[in-house]
Amino acid sequence: MKAYRIKITSWTASFRYPNIISGVQPTLAVPPVSTVLGLMNACAGKYIEHKQLTIGYYFSYDAKTTDLETIYQVELDDAKDVPKNKMKSNVIRREILYDCTLFIYLTDVQLVNLFSSPCYPVLMGRSSDLATIEEVKEVDLDEQTNADKIKGQVIPFQGNHLPGILQALPAYFTNTIPRKNIGTQAYSIISYDSRDLKTSITAYRDCVKGEYIDIYFHQLNFSDE
Numbered sequence: 001m002k003a004y005r006i007k008i009t010s011w012t013a014s015f016r017y018p019n020i021i022s023g024v025q026p027t028l029a030v031p032p033v034s035t036v037l038g039l040m041n042a043c044a045g046k047y048i049e050h051k052q053l054t055i056g057y058y059f060s061y062d063a064k065t066t067d068l069e070t071i072y073q074v075e076l077d078d079a080k081d082v083p084k085n086k087m088k089s090n091v092i093r094r095e096i097l098y099d100c101t102l103f104i105y106l107t108d109v110q111l112v113n114l115f116s117s118p119c120y121p122v123l124m125g126r127s128s129d130l131a132t133i134e135e136v137k138e139v140d141l142d143e144q145t146n147a148d149k150i151k152g153q154v155i156p157f158q159g160n161h162l163p164g165i166l167q168a169l170p171a172y173f174t175n176t177i178p179r180k181n182i183g184t185q186a187y188s189i190i191s192y193d194s195r196d197l198k199t200s201i202t203a204y205r206d207c208v209k210g211e212y213i214d215i216y217f218h219q220l221n222f223s224d225e
Contacts, residue, residue: 001141001204003056004112006104008039010131013061013100013124018169024066027095027125029191030059030154032169033218035125036104040111045119047175051223054107056215058152058208060192062099069094100124102131103208105141105215112136141204147214150203152192155216156185160201164188172222182222 015028015035036057041047071090074083102124106112115133124131154169155162171183203214 001143003105003107003139003141003204004109005135005137005139005206006106006112006115006133007135007137008102008104008122008124008131008133010100010102010124010129011098012129013097013131014094014129015125017167023092025069025092025094027064027097028167028189029097029165030152030189031057031102031125032154032187033171033220034169034173036102037172039104039122039124039131040114042120042122043114043118048111049175049222050172050220053111053220054217055220056105056153056204056217058103058105058192058206058213058215060101060152060209061097064095064097066093066095068092100131101209103206105139105204105206105217139206141206141215143202144205144214145202146198147201147203147205147216148196148198149205149212149214150197150199150201150216151190151194151213153216154187154189155201156218157188158185160188160199162188162190162199162201163197164190164194171218171220183220 015031068091071092072087074087077084115136122131123129166186167189168184169187170181173179203216205212205214
């Protein structure tokens, strides 16, 4: 299978668990599909309405730690349903990933071209997690039935039942205010350092950083949402 591989790196990354609002903020070991699609929107400079998208990706990092972070909390005026003109600061603990690499695999050359000249800053999570697009390359991937090297990815749990951290995640968000989740489902979050495991999944093998990785391609269609 021929595909285009985009290599993106960042010093830091943090991918928030969607249901944790306060307290210690852990990070997912792999960015959700929605984060990767949001990164593509930043490159495009607009909201992309995907009607038929084939996309795979692989994410790795070198270290994880916890740091202190100052946040600013804004109170909502319930009567007017608008924020009040005052805020207070607070300090939380946040998990942060360091020396991160994200490989995105696409088959649509028009989407690939978006990465040659991004309209907005490319982020690996929060606004402070600036990322760099290092390489765009055409690759030839070998099809693997019963793939056994799926890692550094999120895989839909339904129909696959892979071990990993199980988390309900949106696949995308609407272009409305307020935004609404699209395609939320349970995903198995499989870290890059997970052991090999034979599956019933058909994936496509690439050599990443000297290691063979089986890339799962998501087939996304939001035209009916």
